[in-house]
Amino acid sequence: MSLPVSRRTFIGASGVAAATVVLPSISPAIILRGAIRPAAVSSSNGLPAVLRAMELVLEGTDTLDAAIEGVKIQELDPSDNSVGYGGLPNEDGVVQLDASCMHGPTRRAGAVAALEGIKTPSEVARLVLKYTDHVMLVGEGAKRFALSYGFKEEDLLTPESRQLWIRWRANRGADDDWLNVPENEPLPTRPTGTINLNVVNPKGEISSVTTTSGLAWKIPGRAGDSPIIGAGQYTDNDVGAAGSTGRGEANITACGGFLTVEGMRRGLKPTDACLETLKRVVQLTPPRLLQNGRPSFNISFYAVNKRGDLGSASIYPATFAAHDGRVGALRDTAYLYPRRA
Numbered sequence: 001m002s003l004p005v006s007r008r009t010f011i012g013a014s015g016v017a018a019a020t021v022v023l024p025s026i027s028p029a030i031i032l033r034g035a036i037r038p039a040a041v042s043s044s045n046g047l048p049a050v051l052r053a054m055e056l057v058l059e060g061t062d063t064l065d066a067a068i069e070g071v072k073i074q075e076l077d078p079s080d081n082s083v084g085y086g087g088l089p090n091e092d093g094v095v096q097l098d099a100s101c102m103h104g105p106t107r108r109a110g111a112v113a114a115l116e117g118i119k120t121p122s123e124v125a126r127l128v129l130k131y132t133d134h135v136m137l138v139g140e141g142a143k144r145f146a147l148s149y150g151f152k153e154e155d156l157l158t159p160e161s162r163q164l165w166i167r168w169r170a171n172r173g174a175d176d177d178w179l180n181v182p183e184n185e186p187l188p189t190r191p192t193g194t195i196n197l198n199v200v201n202p203k204g205e206i207s208s209v210t211t212t213s214g215l216a217w218k219i220p221g222r223a224g225d226s227p228i229i230g231a232g233q234y235t236d237n238d239v240g241a242a243g244s245t246g247r248g249e250a251n252i253t254a255c256g257g258f259l260t261v262e263g264m265r266r267g268l269k270p271t272d273a274c275l276e277t278l279k280r281v282v283q284l285t286p287p288r289l290l291q292n293g294r295p296s297f298n299i300s301f302y303a304v305n306k307r308g309d310l311g312s313a314s315i316y317p318a319t320f321a322a323h324d325g326r327v328g329a330l331r332d333t334a335y336l337y338p339r340r341a
Contacts, residue, residue, distance in 0.1 A: 112124045
């Protein structure tokens with residue numbers, strides 16, 4: 001026969017039971033044996049970035065600081081119209097930049113999205129990581145935050161990127177009020193471009209950063225995967241880091257950066273982890289973006305594990321930049337399909 005239990009007794013007993021609950025822990029990483037080698041892996045436009053980052057890492061610079069100094073080369077390069085200064089604008093002709101970063105040793109992250117007027121969003125993302133209890137700042141608030149730290153507001157359009165936008169605007173609709181570019185003049189394509197950089201130093205400390213001007217001619221306010229922690233990039237200092245370039249929406253829905261790192265946690269080599277994530281991306285692709293069962297877009301993943309093994313894979317053949325601690329060079333990615341549908 002059960003004894004009557006008062007409300008006070010019940011709550012007290014429940015508290016004791018709750019106090020003894022053991023929360024599930026994260027699965028431990030596969031132990032990687034062998035010496036740690038410094039390494040850096042990046043998108044194909046990141047060869048100068050991996051060279052600079054590795055130079056700094058070997059001098060003892062923190063991995064996140066080294067990575068950001070690397071990607072800043074492209075952010076400040078007006079000839080790279082996919083990142084930073086000179087990046088292609090949204091449909092209103094305004095350049096809006098996204099970036100995120102993670103610092104493995106401190107397990108912290110920072111990001112900015114739809115940032116206007118600041119050439120180096122990677123640096124602003126690092127400030128969010130370092131000086132706030134937030135992870136992401138967006139739009140006007142992100143710009144005010146950057147200005148409060150002494151950044152100068154500037155026009156991010158170059159004459160080239162402005163002209164590309166003007167020509168796109170003139171040809172976006174047959175019935176609008178803009179005169180079309182003459183047929184003998186090639187129309188600008190709608191590029192997507194980003195730089196992701198993942199770095200490990202000789203002590204096995206890891207960081208990652210991704211920065212972009214996003215999809216050209218995008219709807220104002222659109223943010224892709226680059227500022228999303230776990231999509232555009234992800235770092236676990238016990239395992240490795242990974243990031244992506246390509247169609248941001250496809251990566252967001254797959255949580256690609258996180259999923260690739262989790263693949264390495266289970267023991268997959270970096271390239272194999274990238275390939276596994278790509279299969280998930282294909283599985284999640286909506287029918288309207290498939291041609292003969294294959295995606296109509298490309299996307300690439302880049303990964304490095306704690307030991308310094310690195311790799312990359314894409315849906316269709318591409319190249320990536322890598323530094324194995326001895327030499328930096330462009331390499332061919334692994335891929336799912338030999339050519340586009």
